[in-house]
Amino acid sequence: MDEKKKEKPKISFRRTVSNNLFMLKLLHKASPGRIAIEMGLWSLEAIIGFFSWQYMLRHIVNGIEQGRDFYDLAVLLVAMTALNLVLVFVQQIWYQVFSGLYYQKTAKYFQELVYKKAASVDLACYENPDFYDKYMKALNETANRADGVASSCSMIVFDIVQFAANGALLFVIDPMFLLFLLIPLASSVFIKKQKKADFERYEETVAMNRRCDYTRRTYYLCDYAKEMRLSNIYRVMAKRFAEAIKDTKTVIRKYGFKCAVYGYIVEIARQVFTFLGATAYAVYQTLVTGNILYGDCLVIINALTTLSWSITNSADSLFKFQEHALYIENFRFFLDYEPKIQDKAATIPVKKGALVLENVSFRYDGAESDTLKNINITCGEKEKIALVGHNGAGKSTLVKLMLRLYDPTEGKVTLGGEDIRDYSVKEYREAFSAVFQDFHVFSLSVSENVLLRPMQEGDEALVDHALAKSGSAERVKEMPNGKETILTKEFDKNGTVLSGGETQKLAIAHAFTKENAFVILDEPTSALDPIAEFEMYKNMTEACENCGMIFISHRLSSAVMADRIYMLENGEIIEVGTHEQLMAENGKYADMFRKQAENYVDSEVNA
Amino acid sequence: MAEAKKEEKKIKAGAILKNNIFLFRIAWKYAPFYVILAMFEGVIWGINNAIELYYTKMLFDMIGSGKPFLTVLNLIIFMALYNILLYTFHYWYWKIKKPLEQKGLQYRLHSVLFEKARALDLACYDDPEFYNDFIWSINESDSRVQKQLDDLSKFINRTVASVLVTGLIVTIHPILAAIILFFTASRIVFQMWASKVDYKRAQDFNPLDRKTNYINRMFRLADCAKEIRLTRVSENLLDEHAKAIEEKKGIVKKYAATRYWLAVATWGMMSLGDGVVILFLLYQLLVTKSIALGDFAAGVTAIWQLSWLLRDLLDRIAKSKEHALFVDKMKTFLAYEPKIVGGGKIPGAFESLELKNVRFAYREDEILKGVSLKISRGDKIAFVGYNGAGKTTLVKLLMRLYDPTEGEILYNGVNIKEYDLDAYRACIGAVFQDYKIFASTIAENVLANVDDGTARETVLVALRKSAFEEKLGTFEKGIDTELTREFYKDGTNLSGGEEQKIAIARVFAKPCELLIMDEPSSALDPISEYKLNHSISESAADKTVIFISHRLSTTRHADSIYMFESGKIVESGTHDELVMNTNGKYYGIWHAQAQYYTE
Numbered sequence A: 001m002d003e004k005k006k007e008k009p010k011i012s013f014r015r016t017v018s019n020n021l022f023m024l025k026l027l028h029k030a031s032p033g034r035i036a037i038e039m040g041l042w043s044l045e046a047i048i049g050f051f052s053w054q055y056m057l058r059h060i061v062n063g064i065e066q067g068r069d070f071y072d073l074a075v076l077l078v079a080m081t082a083l084n085l086v087l088v089f090v091q092q093i094w095y096q097v098f099s100g101l102y103y104q105k106t107a108k109y110f111q112e113l114v115y116k117k118a119a120s121v122d123l124a125c126y127e128n129p130d131f132y133d134k135y136m137k138a139l140n141e142t143a144n145r146a147d148g149v150a151s152s153c154s155m156i157v158f159d160i161v162q163f164a165a166n167g168a169l170l171f172v173i174d175p176m177f178l179l180f181l182l183i184p185l186a187s188s189v190f191i192k193k194q195k196k197a198d199f200e201r202y203e204e205t206v207a208m209n210r211r212c213d214y215t216r217r218t219y220y221l222c223d224y225a226k227e228m229r230l231s232n233i234y235r236v237m238a239k240r241f242a243e244a245i246k247d248t249k250t251v252i253r254k255y256g257f258k259c260a261v262y263g264y265i266v267e268i269a270r271q272v273f274t275f276l277g278a279t280a281y282a283v284y285q286t287l288v289t290g291n292i293l294y295g296d297c298l299v300i301i302n303a304l305t306t307l308s309w310s311i312t313n314s315a316d317s318l319f320k321f322q323e324h325a326l327y328i329e330n331f332r333f334f335l336d337y338e339p340k341i342q343d344k345a346a347t348i349p350v351k352k353g354a355l356v357l358e359n360v361s362f363r364y365d366g367a368e369s370d371t372l373k374n375i376n377i378t379c380g381e382k383e384k385i386a387l388v389g390h391n392g393a394g395k396s397t398l399v400k401l402m403l404r405l406y407d408p409t410e411g412k413v414t415l416g417g418e419d420i421r422d423y424s425v426k427e428y429r430e431a432f433s434a435v436f437q438d439f440h441v442f443s444l445s446v447s448e449n450v451l452l453r454p455m456q457e458g459d460e461a462l463v464d465h466a467l468a469k470s471g472s473a474e475r476v477k478e479m480p481n482g483k484e485t486i487l488t489k490e491f492d493k494n495g496t497v498l499s500g501g502e503t504q505k506l507a508i509a510h511a512f513t514k515e516n517a518f519v520i521l522d523e524p525t526s527a528l529d530p531i532a533e534f535e536m537y538k539n540m541t542e543a544c545e546n547c548g549m550i551f552i553s554h555r556l557s558s559a560v561m562a563d564r565i566y567m568l569e570n571g572e573i574i575e576v577g578t579h580e581q582l583m584a585e586n587g588k589y590a591d592m593f594r595k596q597a598e599n600y601v602d603s604e605v606n607a
Numbered sequence B: 001m002a003e004a005k006k007e008e009k010k011i012k013a014g015a016i017l018k019n020n021i022f023l024f025r026i027a028w029k030y031a032p033f034y035v036i037l038a039m040f041e042g043v044i045w046g047i048n049n050a051i052e053l054y055y056t057k058m059l060f061d062m063i064g065s066g067k068p069f070l071t072v073l074n075l076i077i078f079m080a081l082y083n084i085l086l087y088t089f090h091y092w093y094w095k096i097k098k099p100l101e102q103k104g105l106q107y108r109l110h111s112v113l114f115e116k117a118r119a120l121d122l123a124c125y126d127d128p129e130f131y132n133d134f135i136w137s138i139n140e141s142d143s144r145v146q147k148q149l150d151d152l153s154k155f156i157n158r159t160v161a162s163v164l165v166t167g168l169i170v171t172i173h174p175i176l177a178a179i180i181l182f183f184t185a186s187r188i189v190f191q192m193w194a195s196k197v198d199y200k201r202a203q204d205f206n207p208l209d210r211k212t213n214y215i216n217r218m219f220r221l222a223d224c225a226k227e228i229r230l231t232r233v234s235e236n237l238l239d240e241h242a243k244a245i246e247e248k249k250g251i252v253k254k255y256a257a258t259r260y261w262l263a264v265a266t267w268g269m270m271s272l273g274d275g276v277v278i279l280f281l282l283y284q285l286l287v288t289k290s291i292a293l294g295d296f297a298a299g300v301t302a303i304w305q306l307s308w309l310l311r312d313l314l315d316r317i318a319k320s321k322e323h324a325l326f327v328d329k330m331k332t333f334l335a336y337e338p339k340i341v342g343g344g345k346i347p348g349a350f351e352s353l354e355l356k357n358v359r360f361a362y363r364e365d366e367i368l369k370g371v372s373l374k375i376s377r378g379d380k381i382a383f384v385g386y387n388g389a390g391k392t393t394l395v396k397l398l399m400r401l402y403d404p405t406e407g408e409i410l411y412n413g414v415n416i417k418e419y420d421l422d423a424y425r426a427c428i429g430a431v432f433q434d435y436k437i438f439a440s441t442i443a444e445n446v447l448a449n450v451d452d453g454t455a456r457e458t459v460l461v462a463l464r465k466s467a468f469e470e471k472l473g474t475f476e477k478g479i480d481t482e483l484t485r486e487f488y489k490d491g492t493n494l495s496g497g498e499e500q501k502i503a504i505a506r507v508f509a510k511p512c513e514l515l516i517m518d519e520p521s522s523a524l525d526p527i528s529e530y531k532l533n534h535s536i537s538e539s540a541a542d543k544t545v546i547f548i549s550h551r552l553s554t555t556r557h558a559d560s561i562y563m564f565e566s567g568k569i570v571e572s573g574t575h576d577e578l579v580m581n582t583n584g585k586y587y588g589i590w591h592a593q594a595q596y597y598t599e
Helices: A002-006 A013-030 A034-065 A070-120 A125-126 A129-173 A182-220 A222-230 A232-287 A295-334 A395-402 A425-430 A446-451 A458-472 A472-478 A500-512 A531-545 A579-585 A588-606 B003-009 B013-030 B032-064 B069-119 B128-172 B172-218 B222-228 B233-288 B293-335 B392-398 B420-425 B442-447 B454-465 B467-474 B496-510 B526-539 B575-581 B583-599
Strands: A354-363 A372-379 A384-389 A408-416 A432-436 A518-522 A548-553 A564-567 A572-577 B353-364 B365-376 B379-386 B404-413 B428-431 B514-518 B545-548 B560-565 B568-573
Touching: A002 B013, A002 B392, A013 A070, A013 A129, A013 A295, A034 A295, A034 B233, A034 B293, A070 A129, A070 A295, A070 B172, A070 B233, A125 B222, A125 B454, A129 A295, A129 B172, A182 A222, A182 A232, A182 A295, A182 B069, A182 B128, A222 A232, A232 A295, A232 B032, A232 B442, A295 B032, A354 A395, A354 B392, A372 A384, A372 A572, A384 A395, A384 B560, A395 A518, A395 A548, A395 B526, A395 B560, A425 A432, A425 A564, A432 A500, A432 B222, A446 A458, A446 A472, A446 A500, A458 A500, A458 B583, A500 A531, A500 B128, A518 A531, A518 B233, A531 A548, A531 B420, A548 A572, A564 A579, A564 A588, A572 A579, A572 A588, A579 A588, A579 B379, A588 B526, A588 B568, B013 B032, B013 B069, B013 B128, B013 B293, B032 B069, B032 B128, B069 B128, B128 B172, B128 B293, B172 B233, B172 B293, B222 B233, B233 B293, B293 B428, B365 B392, B365 B404, B365 B545, B365 B568, B379 B392, B392 B514, B442 B454, B442 B496, B454 B467, B454 B496, B454 B526, B496 B514, B496 B526, B560 B575, B560 B583, B568 B575, B568 B583
Parallel strands: A384 A548, A384 A564, A432 A518, A518 A548, B379 B545, B379 B560, B428 B514, B514 B545
Antiparallel strands: A354 A372, A354 A408, A564 A572, B353 B365, B353 B404, B560 B568
């Protein structure tokens, strides 16, 4: 939290303008004409509002004083009312019909822009909290921000027109009145200070509110329910809740006086000095010098109220633009981001052959040491290899390098003898099917979850085949709409939710939907019980008859059948060979295997 | 999902009132001073509306009748002083007192609700509807009470102001009041009609919004970043997105015509009303000469005020309906009577635990179908079987998180229902598969209690037993190290395996005889698992332990093993006895797991 405050975004005036213009340009592309129409409508409203209110009142009251006839004055009043009615008819066509459609159009344009970009951003960015933060904001905020910029533009146009019209009227009556406007202008210094104090107070309480929220979660969320009942940990949480509240109160007190006084000054400046001061002056001019008429006096009071509000509002709008600019900054940063992993200018078609890692080292951005050091791995066209080792040995990173989710810091990965960076990223990844521990089920139909691409003609049979092969055909048949059933409960309360094991089978089904050069299994069996685990390996091996297979596990029983085992420790390969060779070597692998097997082996002998 | 249900619920006017009073009472109970101030604020701003209007009338009456300047100036100065006073209170309340009072309310209210939440039966959490509607929603009860109070304050303000302003208008001209009320009322009718249409439209939008939000999440979250990159599933999502937007446009079009005419009627009525009122005032001023200039000026301002006030009053009433719906949830929550309550007996030192034909069903599904077994002091017991066989449920019954549907559980020969609940639970140390680490120090996490400095040795011993000692050595602050980053940004995040060791240490720190270990080493790699299992066996040598696992290597040294299948014990005995039966279920999984380890 503190960090965020330090880099509390400051942004130059030029950048503020440029960012807002950037957004306007995109808005124009997303829904041409929208901004012009909205600004036009708001100016029209400001002008008609001015004439039918200030100008007309002045005309009427002055007319009364000058002894004009009722009918004379009534004509103007009727005309103005009619004009207002016409405005309503016109305005609402936009607000009730077109603006809703334009809103959707804008949302679509911006979301798609962002989504397409999001899919191309390097996976490494997700591990960079700073980038991720910006990225989240860009994704969450964009469409709303675009609308925000549009409405801020309209508001400021409205305020300017209103200001100009009322200012002109005051100027015509008595230029002295404009002097009273200097007061709200001067007090905007305090508006800024007040905003700052409010903001700082808010910023400081954010962290504490998070703490309160956390303790509340422990009491109300299901995840914590058992521990909260079975132990006294609830006392710790209650204590922490009380502390967080106390700290928040301290912060409120710390800033309270500042926040109150600045706000008070601004308010008094407006209410007392501008408003009542000008009234006194107007009354003086009416009653003592007789320079202005009753109507003028009434209008002045109204106009001053309007003017002081339009000054405050314009100031607010300008702050708004600054706020927009900050968010747009994130958005632009995100759009301008050049993925490191992308196609070269010229790519070559993906070749068949062995997947080879040659002297590969890898270091995460900002890390102090290499996660992987000088790795050499070969997986032949139809070979089965296993990567084993403790948690944190670098196995999962290795897989990400193979799939080109990262590029190595040193060394290279080749497929069929060519550096994989020479292939098209998309085509290269197409050659793989990967099953991860954290396979994600999408809220799409079963078929789409299996294919993981839009359905095409002839896909039905392919899906059936894949479901059968992965052993989930029967389960799918039981579902309400067969393979068209929508999974998860995101959209439908009665949607089908799969168990851990079923999910894994679905992930495996995907591997059967295409021609793979290689299948990668990244610890996929942790959610399975022993029989299911066994079945799954059997199926996978069957599926991979004609392709290479790379599997990763810390449970060694599954490594036994591999053509070659790579044992990793601290980012290095320390042993390579078949199970028999490694056992004979009697190194770390053998040690690990024996420890794991200890309880099984001797008894198996007994039995 | 919760929203979809909310609208179906209609609520009667009487209930709305009753429920709002209920909320008000809560506010009064936990923050009386806040309530008084909020009401006061509402009243003074209501009066203020009338004062300003009356001021306008007086000002122009004075000008119109040519009063001396100094008299008028006195009026203006009086107004200035009044404003200074008014805003002094306002800013003190708004910027200093109110935020403090809100925090106080939050604290006192939640302290009560926390206790209530903890007393709920765990079964309440299994019912997603009860959970979403009545437990999780209670989380927002303080902001609800605050909002209701704010709305009430505004409601009072608008009511006081409307009455006073209407009174003033009547004194100007009774017919004027009738005209204003007619236009305002007809406007309100159109507006209510429009908001009904808007509501229906929002309903239509609801599922589509959920869909677009979901798609947004898919692109945003790290969870599916890999799938998005490695497959073409992003095309499916973009297709769905485009479809949803088209449907939304269809909805906009569907309601456009109705919505247009209603808006025209609403705003048209307003413009027309303004025109008619000014015309009427002008007529009275010039033709019948029954009102003065001040009346004219005040009347013009009053129409604006009144139509705004009445509209806002309506909004407040709509809001109070929302509050009332929330109160229903809160009442259900508060009225919940826990089914699992303790008796008066205090359990003695552990001798035996016996299950007699225990059955248990979650709604229709019977999870346990008659389980009987007996555990005596010093036994090492293992429950094995596939996922979903009922092992974990059994543990929850032993801990009295649920009560059996049939049969009974006896602790030292006495039904566990007869013991005091907390005292009974204190006799058993259990570590669950889905343990949680709390944002607190290591010491407090291990003690599962406030660290008052008296049990530090216990914590260290427990951590040694759970094989966490090595890791602990790397922490500068030792057992005072803050876990997770929820509270402090330099807090320590542990890995899954390390967290599990902390959870296990909890059991060792608890002074109890009977330990239950539900899949204690599932997050660990083989070496750590091996070490931990040894450590547990050593430390628990003199205790009674129930091990639960689907990995049989962990449990094979148990004194007796109970094999579970679909809620029943299908086989039991020692490991050696069980593997003798090569047709048995136990032998089946044993073989499946062991085959790859045999060289």
